[in-house]
Amino acid sequence: xxxxxxxxxxxxxxxxxxxxxxxxxxxxxxxxLRSDEPLFEVSRKLHLVSGxxxxxxxxxxxxxxxxxxxxxxxxxxTCLVELDxxxxxxxxxxxxxxxxxxxxxxxxxxxxxxxxxxxxxxNGSNTSGFQRTVMFARxxxxxxxxxxxxxxxxxxxxxxxxxxxxxxxxxxxxxDRLGLPLVEVVTAPDIKDAAHAKETALKIGExxxxxxxxxxxxxxxxxxxxxVKGSNRVxxxxxxxxxxxxxxxxxxxxxxxxLLDLSKEIFKVKIGDIKEVSLAVELExxxxxxxxxxxxxxxxxxxxxxxxxxxxFSGYRLGTDLARYAKxxxxxxxxxxxxxLVGKYKFSSEDIARIKKEFGASxxxxxxxxxxxxxxxxxxxxxVLFPRMLKLNEPNSSEVRNCLPDATTxxxxxxxxxxxxxxxxxxxILHIHRDxxxxxxxxxxxxRSVVEAxxxxxxxxxxxxxxxxxxxxxxxxxxxxxxxxxxKVVGKILLLLTGEIAAKTDKDITExxxxxxxxxxxxxxxxxxxGKIDEGDLKMILEKIVNGVSAxxxxxxxxxxxxxxxxxxxxxxxxxxxxxxxxxxxIIMKEFDGKVQAGEVMKIIGKILG
Ligand SMILES: [Zn+2]
Numbered sequence: 001x002x003x004x005x006x007x008x009x010x011x012x013x014x015x016x017x018x019x020x021x022x023x024x025x026x027x028x029x030x031x032x033l034r035s036d037e038p039l040f041e042v043s044r045k046l047h048l049v050s051g052x053x054x055x056x057x058x059x060x061x062x063x064x065x066x067x068x069x070x071x072x073x074x075x076x077x078t079c080l081v082e083l084d085x086x087x088x089x090x091x092x093x094x095x096x097x098x099x100x101x102x103x104x105x106x107x108x109x110x111x112x113x114x115x116x117x118x119x120x121x122x123n124g125s126n127t128s129g130f131q132r133t134v135m136f137a138r139x140x141x142x143x144x145x146x147x148x149x150x151x152x153x154x155x156x157x158x159x160x161x162x163x164x165x166x167x168x169x170x171x172x173x174x175x176d177r178l179g180l181p182l183v184e185v186v187t188a189p190d191i192k193d194a195a196h197a198k199e200t201a202l203k204i205g206e207x208x209x210x211x212x213x214x215x216x217x218x219x220x221x222x223x224x225x226x227x228v229k230g231s232n233r234v235x236x237x238x239x240x241x242x243x244x245x246x247x248x249x250x251x252x253x254x255x256x257x258x259l260l261d262l263s264k265e266i267f268k269v270k271i272g273d274i275k276e277v278s279l280a281v282e283l284e285x286x287x288x289x290x291x292x293x294x295x296x297x298x299x300x301x302x303x304x305x306x307x308x309x310x311x312x313f314s315g316y317r318l319g320t321d322l323a324r325y326a327k328x329x330x331x332x333x334x335x336x337x338x339x340x341l342v343g344k345y346k347f348s349s350e351d352i353a354r355i356k357k358e359f360g361a362s363x364x365x366x367x368x369x370x371x372x373x374x375x376x377x378x379x380x381x382x383x384v385l386f387p388r389m390l391k392l393n394e395p396n397s398s399e400v401r402n403c404l405p406d407a408t409t410x411x412x413x414x415x416x417x418x419x420x421x422x423x424x425x426x427x428x429i430l431h432i433h434r435d436x437x438x439x440x441x442x443x444x445x446x447x448r449s450v451v452e453a454x455x456x457x458x459x460x461x462x463x464x465x466x467x468x469x470x471x472x473x474x475x476x477x478x479x480x481x482x483x484x485x486x487x488k489v490v491g492k493i494l495l496l497l498t499g500e501i502a503a504k505t506d507k508d509i510t511e512x513x514x515x516x517x518x519x520x521x522x523x524x525x526x527x528x529x530x531g532k533i534d535e536g537d538l539k540m541i542l543e544k545i546v547n548g549v550s551a552x553x554x555x556x557x558x559x560x561x562x563x564x565x566x567x568x569x570x571x572x573x574x575x576x577x578x579x580x581x582x583x584x585x586x587i588i589m590k591e592f593d594g595k596v597q598a599g600e601v602m603k604i605i606g607k608i609l610g
Pocket of ligand 1: 024078080082
């Protein structure tokens with residue numbers, strides 16, 4: 001579908017969260033994610049507190065309704081700070097340094113005196129019920145093909161605990177991720193459309209990846225805030241992949257537009273009493289649920305006929321939208337009167353008549369129901385669905401939504417308000433020293449696009465450059481080639497020879513790479529630069545090192561003078577005439593035991609044989 005962004009009054013800004021590659025932000029624990037069994041578990045319940053403004057945050061209130069127990073798993077790389085049993089330590093200086101570089105690269109002004117804040121989070125992902133965050137830079141920009149996109153501000157903050165399992169009233173988290181430093185880049189609402197959102201996200205992502213940040217799935221997260229004229233701002237989370245962003249943005253603005261259009265009609269909605277109805281079901285999942293104690297619970301909605309089936313955009317109905325709210329309370333979905341009740345749910349006409357009678361739905365009325373626990377269903381209707389159904393004359397509500405794999409969105413929680421923040425009293429005001437800012441400025445990393453262009457100029461192929469970054473070998477490459485030059489040879493060693501040697505020696509590639517570290521490779525390359533070894537000897541030398549020979553020994557390649565080889569070949573051909581060139585070469589190679597090069601031998605044989 002073609003979306004006219006300008007006509008819709010589209011407004012969007014993005015937020016990018018990137019993990020930094022250092023230890024934790026407010027304690028001395030290393031930043032390692034553990035896959036082994038935890039050493040201990042701690043259970044907690046979280047309580048609501050009011051924020052700086054004295055109000056309890058709306059999002060916090062919403063999540064507390066779920067009343068859950070949180071279990072935290074820790075080990076020897078977590079400490080009492082993660083458990084909120086010890087005050088935070090001084091901010092990690094390395095993380096701050098990297099953050100400052102990011103601020104500089106995004107053309108921001110650094111805030112020299114900053115207050116660390118606590119941001120209320122009570123989904124349990126922080127043991128304390130808040131996340132520490134500090135705004136250290138503001139008013140920057142990033143260049144895009146469609147002009148500058150403003151960077152409103154950048155935050156340095158703690159990552160949350162890592163969810164392991166979620167049950168209805170119990171959520172288990174690992175503490176290993178809690179407290180890892182994150183940088184959050186927030187752009188101004190300068191983004192023009194979905195494609196521009198993607199471009200901007202990729203541009204900022206490139207800048208972030210030029211710095212010392214973590215790589216791989218889950219280390220970068222993008223959110224986007226969008227609205228159309230007359231609608232409320234919605235934040236969409238959960239883009240692991242910027243590719244899905246474009247389609248999801250389109251779908252979300254069409255949803256907002258659909259609700260906006262609907263709100264201009266006049267509805268007099270009246271919801272009937274919540275009732276239970278027993279039906280003769282045919283579907284297995286229904287039978288199973290009823291056996292487990294589930295009931296059909298629902299009500300009539302006067303004046304709502306046809307509305308559940310109304311499409312907000314192609315394939316996405318108001319009923320779909322409402323069902324996604326019900327899902328947040330653990331219901332699989334909702335059954336409503338605009339669905340194909342016979343085809344989809346195998347209800348008989350008697351069943352349908354019974355539903356209408358029990359709920360008190362006459363012509364012009366709609367009904368909806370869920371199959372589940374009766375008490376929870378009543379609660380869900382009253383707290384979640386009814387308020388939404390009664391607000392049809394208003395545009396969409398301001399909320400946080402999640403991007404689904406099909407590029408539509410689902411409700412996650414209400415939009416947090418300003419009541420969410422209050423100062424972190426356990427920490428002093430953060431003074432960012434001029435010296436640290438200057439040092440960060442002076443040592444800015446090169447952008448990847450700049451590096452790529454230079455590598456191309458140095459003769460590396462595009463494939464090689466891609467693999468260099470993909471296999472995270474760029475730092476090694478830079479370390480070695482900055483000392484010895486010869487970027488093409490260094491690239492070949494790192495990307496090709498190590499793999500070939502691993503295959504030949506039956507060793508793991510990581511094992512080979514551990515032996516052939518930057519120091520060893522720099523030494524071997526220096527010998528090459530000095531002319532003590534030939535490029536053709538590299539593989540043989542490195543193979544020796546991998547097999548346990550010291551680097552000092554391995555580079556002692558006995559050189560045989562080419563006239564000596566030539567003489568020997570001439571004698572051989574005389575002694576054994578008529579053999580194929582390859583056969584002569586095999587004999588010579590064996591005789592000189594790696595001290596001669598195959599290419600050179602072949603050339604001489606060719607010359608003598610004519
Ligand atoms: Zn710690």
